[in-house]
Amino acid sequence: MHLQVEQFSDEIKDLMKTVYQNPFRGDFVKVNGVTLPEKYEKLADAIENFQVRDDDVWVCSFPKTGTTWAQEMVWCIANDLDYERAKVPLTDRFPYFDISTHGDFPAMVEANPGIQIPSQLVDSVNYTANVPSPRFIKTHLPFNLLPRQLRTGEKRPKIIYIVRNVKDTCISYYHFTRILEGLQGSFEDWCNLFLNDAVMYGPFWKHALGYWKKRIDENLLFLKYEDMKKDLPWVIKKTATFLGKNLTTDQLSSLTEHLSFETMKANPAVNNEHLIYGIKKLTQSKVDGKFMRSGEMNQWKSEMSPDIIERFDQQTRENLEGTRLYFKNKRPLSRAANVVNNAVEGVPLWSFAIVIASLRHEPIAPGNKPRKIVTVQLLPPSALGRSTDVKRGKIRMHLQIERFSDELEDMMKTMYNHPFRNGLIKVNGFTMPGTYEKSADAIENFQVRDDDVWACSFPKTGTTWTQEMVWCIASDLDYERGKVPLTERFPHLDLSTRADFSAIVKANPEIHIPREMVDSINYTANLPSPRFIKTHLPFNLLPRQLRTGEKRPKIIYIVRNAKDTCISYYHFTRILEGLQGSFEDWCNLFLQDAVMYGPFWKHALGYWEKRVEKNLLFLKYEDMKQDLPMVIKKTATFLGKNLTTDQLSSLTEHLSFENMKANPAVNNEHLIYGIKKLTQSKVDGKFMRNGEMNQWKSEMSPDIIERFDQWTRENLKGTRLYF
Incomplete structure (x- = not known):
C-alpha cells in the first residue's frame, strides 16, 4: 500500500507527548492524512491485502460515536435475536479489526507475563481473517485506509457507518482515553488536539465524510447516534431492512429493550469491563471509570466553554458546507420530540362485527349549532340475518360528524368561495368537505x-x-x-x-x-x-x-x-x-x-x-x-x-x-x-x-x-x- 507519512509540528508533537502516556504506543504519525500510531505502518500491507468476503458485515466508525451500540444491534438483527449466543463477549463475536495497530502488543505480552492478552488484541488482523463466515467486523479506519477490496468494490459486504455530534464525540473520547490510558493534561488540551486533527483516527470530519460520500452505494448504510437515541425502533427497523431481515412487533420491542443504555451498561457481554482491568494494567492508568459512561446527547452544553463551542461550530460549518450532511444544530428544521399516537383508531372491530348506523342531532354548547351524532350497534355475524349490505359484503362507515363553531364557520364561509363544495365539516375529528359523506361508504369498502x-x-x-x-x-x-x-x-x-x-x-x-x-x-x-x-x-x-x-x-x-x-x-x-x-x-x-x-x-x-x-x-x-x-x-x-x-x-x-x-x-x-x-x-x-x-x-x-x-x-x- 502506498503510504504518505508525515510528522506533526513540534508544538503539537510536544503536546501529544505530554498528554499521552501509553508506554507501548510510540509516537503518532499522519498516514495519508489520518492520525495513527507508528505501529500502523507495520500492519498497513496486511490491512491493504486483507481478504474481504461478500457475506461479511462491517461496522465502521470514528471512536466513541456509538460503535458498540451499533455492533450489538447489527449482530442481534443478523442473528435472528439469538440472545443466548449473544452472551459470548462482543469482542469475540464482532472483533476489532485494527486494534493491533494501537500499540506493540508483543512487547506488552513480554513485559507483562502475568496478564493474559486475548489473541484478538495481539494480532487482530489475522484473528479476524480466520473467523468463520459470516464475519462481523468492527473498524475505526477511515474509508481511504480500508482493505483494497472494500475501497474498490471488488467485494461488496454490508457496511454500516455510525456518526455522532462532534462535540459529544470529543467529550466521550476524552473520558475514554483518560480511563484506558491515563491521559494527562486538561480537557482544553484535549480539545486543542481534537481540533488540530491530532487524536487517533482524526480528522473527525474527513473520517465521516469519507463514508458519507459513499452513502448511495447499495451496500452502505449511514446512521446517526442521535437518531438511535431519539427513535431506536425506527433505526432498528431501518437496519433490519438493510440487512434483509424482517422483525415482528414483539421482536422489535424485545430488541429495543435489549439495546437500552441501562441494559447495555449492565450486560457483561458488551460493556467491555472484562477488558478494562487488563488494559489499564498494561497502560498503567490510575483513572477510574466505566467503558460506558452516560451515553447522553448534548453533554457539550455543560462541559465545554463558549470559546471551545464556537471553535467546534466554526470548524463544523467549514467542513460540512455543501456536503448536505446535517446534525441537529445544523438542520434548518430541528424541533420537537415524537411518538406513538392513540392506538385505538384502526382496531379491526370490523373483522367480527358490523356497524348499524343511525343519526340524531344534539346541541354541543349554548349558542352553537347542533351536531349530528352517529350511534352504532355492533352485532356478531350470527345476528345479521339477510341484510342486503351484508350479502354484498359491505359495511357502513361509522361517522361522527360535527359542525364548527359559529365564529369559525363564518370565517370559513368568508374565505372559501367554492360553489360546489357544500361547506366543511368535522368527520371523526378531521376537517372534510360536506360532500365527503356521500362517498364515505364507498371508501370504507374499497377493495384494496x-x-x-x-x-x-x-x-x-x-x-x-x-x-x-x-x-x-x-x-x-x-x-x-x-x-x-x-x-x-x-x-x-x-x-x-x-x-x-x-x-x-x-x-x-x-x-x-x-x-x-x-x-x-x-x-x-x-x-x-x-x-x-x-x-x-x-x-x-x-x-x-x-x-x-x-x-x-x-x-x-x-x-x-x-x-x-x-x-x-x-x-x-x-x-x-x-x-x-x-x-x-x-x-x-x-x-x-x-x-x-x-x-x-x-x-x-x-x-x-x-x-x-x-x-x-x-x-x-x-x-x-x-x-x-x-x-x-x-x-x-x-x-x-x-x-x-x-x-x-x-x-x-x-x-x-x-x-x-x-x-x-x-x-x-x-x-x-x-x-x-x-x-x-x-x-x-x-x-x-x-x-x-x-x-x-x-x-x-x-x-x-x-x-x-x-x-x-x-x-x-x-x-x-x-x-
Whole structure:
C-alpha cells in the first residue's frame, strides 16, 4: 500500500507527548492524512491485502460515536435475536479489526507475563481473517485506509457507518482515553488536539465524510447516534431492512429493550469491563471509570466553554458546507420530540362485527349549532340475518360528524368561495368537505389489493414529488410511460369527495372534466394491477382493509414542516379556489384544524404510529430536499428494487425541482386551467411554486411563528417525531 507519512509540528508533537502516556504506543504519525500510531505502518500491507468476503458485515466508525451500540444491534438483527449466543463477549463475536495497530502488543505480552492478552488484541488482523463466515467486523479506519477490496468494490459486504455530534464525540473520547490510558493534561488540551486533527483516527470530519460520500452505494448504510437515541425502533427497523431481515412487533420491542443504555451498561457481554482491568494494567492508568459512561446527547452544553463551542461550530460549518450532511444544530428544521399516537383508531372491530348506523342531532354548547351524532350497534355475524349490505359484503362507515363553531364557520364561509363544495365539516375529528359523506361508504369498502402502492400525505407536503419517485422506481425508470399524466398513472382516490362533481358537470357542459376527478373512487377501483394510488385521507379514514391489515400493500407517507406546509397550502388554495382573506386568517384556520384534512399533526401521527409496520415507509420532505439520492435509495429498498449508480443519478436528475416544474406529465398545468374556471378563481400562479424549505422565515410574523412552534411542541411532546 502506498503510504504518505508525515510528522506533526513540534508544538503539537510536544503536546501529544505530554498528554499521552501509553508506554507501548510510540509516537503518532499522519498516514495519508489520518492520525495513527507508528505501529500502523507495520500492519498497513496486511490491512491493504486483507481478504474481504461478500457475506461479511462491517461496522465502521470514528471512536466513541456509538460503535458498540451499533455492533450489538447489527449482530442481534443478523442473528435472528439469538440472545443466548449473544452472551459470548462482543469482542469475540464482532472483533476489532485494527486494534493491533494501537500499540506493540508483543512487547506488552513480554513485559507483562502475568496478564493474559486475548489473541484478538495481539494480532487482530489475522484473528479476524480466520473467523468463520459470516464475519462481523468492527473498524475505526477511515474509508481511504480500508482493505483494497472494500475501497474498490471488488467485494461488496454490508457496511454500516455510525456518526455522532462532534462535540459529544470529543467529550466521550476524552473520558475514554483518560480511563484506558491515563491521559494527562486538561480537557482544553484535549480539545486543542481534537481540533488540530491530532487524536487517533482524526480528522473527525474527513473520517465521516469519507463514508458519507459513499452513502448511495447499495451496500452502505449511514446512521446517526442521535437518531438511535431519539427513535431506536425506527433505526432498528431501518437496519433490519438493510440487512434483509424482517422483525415482528414483539421482536422489535424485545430488541429495543435489549439495546437500552441501562441494559447495555449492565450486560457483561458488551460493556467491555472484562477488558478494562487488563488494559489499564498494561497502560498503567490510575483513572477510574466505566467503558460506558452516560451515553447522553448534548453533554457539550455543560462541559465545554463558549470559546471551545464556537471553535467546534466554526470548524463544523467549514467542513460540512455543501456536503448536505446535517446534525441537529445544523438542520434548518430541528424541533420537537415524537411518538406513538392513540392506538385505538384502526382496531379491526370490523373483522367480527358490523356497524348499524343511525343519526340524531344534539346541541354541543349554548349558542352553537347542533351536531349530528352517529350511534352504532355492533352485532356478531350470527345476528345479521339477510341484510342486503351484508350479502354484498359491505359495511357502513361509522361517522361522527360535527359542525364548527359559529365564529369559525363564518370565517370559513368568508374565505372559501367554492360553489360546489357544500361547506366543511368535522368527520371523526378531521376537517372534510360536506360532500365527503356521500362517498364515505364507498371508501370504507374499497377493495384494496396486496400489490397496490399507496402514497399518503397531508396536502402540500411533497405528494407529487413522492408519487413520481415511487412510480419511477416501481416501473423500472420507464420514462416513456412516465409521459402519461401522473393523475392517470397515480390517481387521487378521494378527489371526488372534495366537491359535487356531478353538479359541476351539469353546470359546465362546455368544460371537459376527467373521469379520475368526477368519479375518482370507481376510476381507481377499475385500474389494472399494480395500482398506484394517492390519498390525503388520514389513517383512520382509509379503506377498512388497509386500516385492519386485512390487505397489506406498500404505503409511503410523506410529511413536511408544518409552517412550510401551511404557506404552500395557502398559495395553492388561493390559486385553485380563489381563497379570500389574509394569510393571517389562513394561519388561524390552520392552527384551529379548520383546513381540509386537518388537524395536521393528528394526520401525521396517525401514520407515524404505524411506522414499525413492514409495509409502511415514513418519509420527510426535508430529507428529500437535503439528500434526494439517499431517499431514493431508501424507497427503492422498501419497494424491493435495486438501482444502479447510473439509474440513481438519472432519477435524481429527473426528480429535480426544475425538471418536475417543466414536466407536463407531473406539473398539473393541464388541470389548473379547468379547475380555476370551475371555481371562478382569478388568482394567477403555478401548481408547483418554488418547493423551498424555511419559507416561513420570510413569510410569517414572529407572533405566528411562536404560535406554530408552541402548537408543534404540544402535539409532538413524547411522540419521538422530530424535524
